[in-house]
Amino acid sequence: MLDIVERVKDMYKVEEMKKGIRVYGVKDFNPKHVFECGQCFRWNLNPMGHYCGVAGENYAEIKYSDGVLEIIGSTKEEFYTFWLDYFDLERDYSKIKGELSLKDEYMRRAIEFGKGIRILRQEPFETLVSFIISANNNIPRIKKCIENLCRNYGEKIKDDVYAFPKPHNLANVCENELSDCIKAGYRCNYIVEASRLFVEQPFSKESFQKIDIANARRFMRQYKGVGPKVADCILLFTGSYYNAFPVDVWVRKVMTNLYNVSTHKEIDEFVQEYFGSIAGFAQQYLFYAIREGFLKVEVT
DNA sequence: ACCCAGGATCTAC
DNA sequence: GTAGATCATGGG
Numbered sequence A: 001m002l003d004i005v006e007r008v009k010d011m012y013k014v015e016e017m018k019k020g021i022r023v024y025g026v027k028d029f030n031p032k033h034v035f036e037c038g039q040c041f042r043w044n045l046n047p048m049g050h051y052c053g054v055a056g057e058n059y060a061e062i063k064y065s066d067g068v069l070e071i072i073g074s075t076k077e078e079f080y081t082f083w084l085d086y087f088d089l090e091r092d093y094s095k096i097k098g099e100l101s102l103k104d105e106y107m108r109r110a111i112e113f114g115k116g117i118r119i120l121r122q123e124p125f126e127t128l129v130s131f132i133i134s135a136n137n138n139i140p141r142i143k144k145c146i147e148n149l150c151r152n153y154g155e156k157i158k159d160d161v162y163a164f165p166k167p168h169n170l171a172n173v174c175e176n177e178l179s180d181c182i183k184a185g186y187r188c189n190y191i192v193e194a195s196r197l198f199v200e201q202p203f204s205k206e207s208f209q210k211i212d213i214a215n216a217r218r219f220m221r222q223y224k225g226v227g228p229k230v231a232d233c234i235l236l237f238t239g240s241y242y243n244a245f246p247v248d249v250w251v252r253k254v255m256t257n258l259y260n261v262s263t264h265k266e267i268d269e270f271v272q273e274y275f276g277s278i279a280g281f282a283q284q285y286l287f288y289a290i291r292e293g294f295l296k297v298e299v300t
Numbered sequence B: 001a002c003c004c005a006g007g008a009t010c011t012a013c
Numbered sequence C: 001g002t003a004g005a006t007c008a009t010g011g012g
Helices: A002-008 A031-036 A076-086 A093-101 A105-113 A124-134 A139-153 A167-171 A175-182 A187-200 A213-220 A228-237 A249-259 A264-274 A276-291
Strands: A013-016 A020-024 A043-045 A051-055 A058-065 A068-072 A156-158
Touching: A002 A076, A013 A076, A020 A076, A031 A051, A031 A058, A051 A076, A058 A076, A058 A156, A093 A105, A093 A276, A105 A276, A124 A139, A124 A187, A124 A228, A139 A167, A139 A175, A167 A187, A175 A187, A213 A228, A228 A276, A249 A264, A249 A276, A264 A276
Parallel strands: none
Antiparallel strands: A013 A020, A020 A068, A043 A051, A051 A058, A058 A068
């Protein structure tokens, strides 16, 4: 851990308090943008107007104002060993936004709208299962299914707060029981099957280190319930490939409308060329701005 | 009753 | 390899 502290000492000052920590010098961060851009499902506004949620085995409350990030529920050690990476705090988002803003006016406006987005580096298994559930589903229901899943099969962290279930706990579950508990319908079969494969054949950022995105996509699609879109969500939101570009109905509309590319293959070839290695960030800025209704697209 | 939701699968051509 | 039906569930 000391090497991490040494590495980021010029970037952030971390102060420990009674209930949590304060991190000074945090730029390009807006909790609303981070937690509501569609990349995660376990963070919610509390009555105080702050986002609370679970990541890994950690429960926290997040506040941000004026370059100061407060993580209630975290120690200094947990910050260096977990949250620093989770929030991708060592990446220069200003540079990414600068590069993408030069592409076109539409992109520039999307970034202006979601300028506080950071792509979380989430846990592989949780991301896999969450985005299997996301298919042909809406966000409020996705969140309910996942909360039910954690409540029934996850380890209790504290009062009424549960961690995401471990792979082996979902691999051994009866499909009908799972369906009764989480109400995810036909996706329950996918969840059990995918969990079983994950136990045998897990993946992580590290395991993808030596293969290109095409092979990573092929690998991901072995899991039942993982198609092209879900595969890219997992690769992007685990921080494995930042040129992953999930194409859903909304993003497809923009791509067709604005850039005149329509098939999945066409779209991917275009964005890899146009946005390059930071295509995934572009996707998030676009998705958030469109879905929130800030940017309009012709409905086809 | 019908349509939709960050799609994926299965089947048939 | 690709177009079409089908897949639970809940909300509008």
